[in-house]
Amino acid sequence: MAQKFKPTATIKTTASAPAAAATKAPVASQPVQFIFDKSNYRFLIISVAIVAFGFVLMSGTTDIYSTTKIVIAPVVVLAGFALGFYAILKKPSAN
Numbered sequence: 001m002a003q004k005f006k007p008t009a010t011i012k013t014t015a016s017a018p019a020a021a022a023t024k025a026p027v028a029s030q031p032v033q034f035i036f037d038k039s040n041y042r043f044l045i046i047s048v049a050i051v052a053f054g055f056v057l058m059s060g061t062t063d064i065y066s067t068t069k070i071v072i073a074p075v076v077v078l079a080g081f082a083l084g085f086y087a088i089l090k091k092p093s094a095n
Helices: 016-023 038-058 067-089
Strands: none
8 A cells, every 4th residue: 555645845864963962961979869778678677577466366276266366366467467557658867
């Protein structure tokens, strides 16, 4: 199938590329700043351990209706998730 119309003007694409590359100045090396601080990671690891401990409590004994399985273990798991949310939302300290 042949082209039915011709472009009216030529498009220059190579003239702007070298000019943009020539004006770029080298960036001075700045220290990398992470989103999370060391304390954030510490809280996150502790929260994962608390959640895992809650699931171990939940799988505990053979008694299905024990207080540990029904009340204590879910509260421990929710506390672990709450600590995880705190670890994610906590702002790093400005030094």
